[in-house]
Amino acid sequence: MRVSQILIGAGLCTGLLAWDSAALAQQQPAQRPRSDPGQVDARAGGSRFGDALPGLNAAQMADFAQGKAEFLNVEDVEGGLGPIFNNSSCVSCHGIPAVGGSSTTLVTRFGLRVGNAYDPLVELGGSLLQDFAIDPAAQERVPAGANVIARRQSTPLFGLGLIEAIPDAAIIAAARRPKPFGIRGRAAEISDIATGQMRIGRLGWKAQLATLLDFAGDAYLNEMGVTSRLFPHENAPNGSAALLAQFDSVADPEDVVDPATGKGDIDLAGDYMRLLAPPPRDPQSPSARSGEFVFEQVGCAACHTPVYQTGPSAIAALDRKPVALYSDLLLHDMGALGDGIAQGAAGPREMKTAPLWGARVSAPYLHDGRAGTVDQAIRAHDGEAAQVRDRYRQLTPTAQRQLLEFVDTL
Ligand code: HEC
Ligand code: HEC
Numbered sequence: 001m002r003v004s005q006i007l008i009g010a011g012l013c014t015g016l017l018a019w020d021s022a023a024l025a026q027q028q029p030a031q032r033p034r035s036d037p038g039q040v041d042a043r044a045g046g047s048r049f050g051d052a053l054p055g056l057n058a059a060q061m062a063d064f065a066q067g068k069a070e071f072l073n074v075e076d077v078e079g080g081l082g083p084i085f086n087n088s089s090c091v092s093c094h095g096i097p098a099v100g101g102s103s104t105t106l107v108t109r110f111g112l113r114v115g116n117a118y119d120p121l122v123e124l125g126g127s128l129l130q131d132f133a134i135d136p137a138a139q140e141r142v143p144a145g146a147n148v149i150a151r152r153q154s155t156p157l158f159g160l161g162l163i164e165a166i167p168d169a170a171i172i173a174a175a176r177r178p179k180p181f182g183i184r185g186r187a188a189e190i191s192d193i194a195t196g197q198m199r200i201g202r203l204g205w206k207a208q209l210a211t212l213l214d215f216a217g218d219a220y221l222n223e224m225g226v227t228s229r230l231f232p233h234e235n236a237p238n239g240s241a242a243l244l245a246q247f248d249s250v251a252d253p254e255d256v257v258d259p260a261t262g263k264g265d266i267d268l269a270g271d272y273m274r275l276l277a278p279p280p281r282d283p284q285s286p287s288a289r290s291g292e293f294v295f296e297q298v299g300c301a302a303c304h305t306p307v308y309q310t311g312p313s314a315i316a317a318l319d320r321k322p323v324a325l326y327s328d329l330l331l332h333d334m335g336a337l338g339d340g341i342a343q344g345a346a347g348p349r350e351m352k353t354a355p356l357w358g359a360r361v362s363a364p365y366l367h368d369g370r371a372g373t374v375d376q377a378i379r380a381h382d383g384e385a386a387q388v389r390d391r392y393r394q395l396t397p398t399a400q401r402q403l404l405e406f407v408d409t410l
Helices: 003-014 021-027 058-072 160-164 168-176 212-224 241-247 265-274 286-298 374-379 383-393 397-407
Strands: 106-114 117-119 148-153 188-191 198-201 331-333 350-352
Touching (some): 058 265, 168 198, 212 265, 374 383, 374 397
Antiparallel strands (some): 106 117, 188 198, 331 350
16 A cells, blocks of 8 residues: 555544644654655655654754644634634644645635736725634625636645745746746745735645745634734625624734734744645655656646755755745736636736645645646646646657656655
8 A cells, every 4th residue: 555545544434633743653654755866855755644744853843843733733612713704723624634734625715806907895895705703793704796706725835944944046947948848937026024025936726926924914814703913804804894793792903912922823823834744755656757758848847846946044954955846936827717817916817837846635726626637637737737738638649648647646
């Protein structure tokens, strides 16, 4: 049995949260992923989905454990949940096949398209819909006037510390490199929430944020209704200040910095995600190795670039390390596959190249989960990826199968 199958099976039968990966390591020493001498990244070090990065010191391991506890923590109304929210813990949407993973949960965004202009309908509670409320009277609905409604799938968080540590300059350089098959791609210039500085976004389907702290603050507010020093204002239900005043009884910011540690919940969750190991890599069969060649030849690697390098980091495990994520982290005009929402630097048709590492455990695929298989995901590519998609379609069935086997090892 392959390691990933053991993990998925064990995760299901023991329950995600109670799942103890250390026990598996003891029972199944021969089944752990092997280092491939050709692979130089932290992904070949024998870690499993949900583990901490290899090579952390004791203080960093303590940060990981404390952050994980916060990530598992279920927020309640007294602690600031709501008035409107999508779920009550991070892990509820990020728990498959292990804590820190993805889920099939979709969230809804809406807006108004007028010609080429996009209006996120902020005054009506857009662009993110909150599906739940602490009181039925505060329940949000997609406003009748919205003509763009898009679904977004929860993404896995494995290895995001490595992605965060990639220098902006490396992503800008990737945007400038000439590319084949009509592919362009641009770096997402955004303003960092914590510092106000111009940064290159790389997180989220639209590369809308650059740092894990910003994303943690964003998720606490927009998914759970918990305000923090970075996001001090609650979302008003469908924009109604009156409903907000009626149902928001906890003083903002709800997440406060603990004077003893200097950290709030957003910092703890940020620490946890930063120290989460990247997806382990599966061993490659000869056929998957042929598929790697096909992947490059057909043009996938022009957007799903195999590797970046992190810059200098105070955390040794993130310091100048290869990041085998299979994404250029650039925005591409994906034509009909775009979700119609403008967000951060991304226009309605632009999407960030989704990293392919760990894709074997994150089905369904694409931003709205429309593709059940990798093959279906490729066939739905459009816009800048149209030529490469057509080249894939023209491959022999054997070459297609090899390519898919390769993607299944990442
Ligand atoms: C209701 C489900 C839901 C909950 C709860 C939730 N998330 Fe997410 N998360 C998502 C979705 C959907 C996305 C994709 C967002 C996008 O780009 O539009 C996402 C994306 C992310 C990303 C970016 C991942 C990447 O690949 O770039 C981070 C980081 C993240 N979430 C952290 C958190 C944290 C921390 C919490 C708890 C505070 C949390 N999430 C709670 C649904 C959820
Ligand atoms: C022009 C750049 C580009 C090219 C070329 C390209 N992709 Fe993509 N790929 C993307 C973008 C952007 C997304 C995210 C699309 C979305 O869901 O909105 C994506 C998503 C995916 C996904 C879904 C990942 C997930 O987690 O949901 C898979 C699988 C994938 N691509 C595989 C491939 C393969 C295999 C090839 C070559 C046949 C390829 N792609 C060529 C840009 C590209």
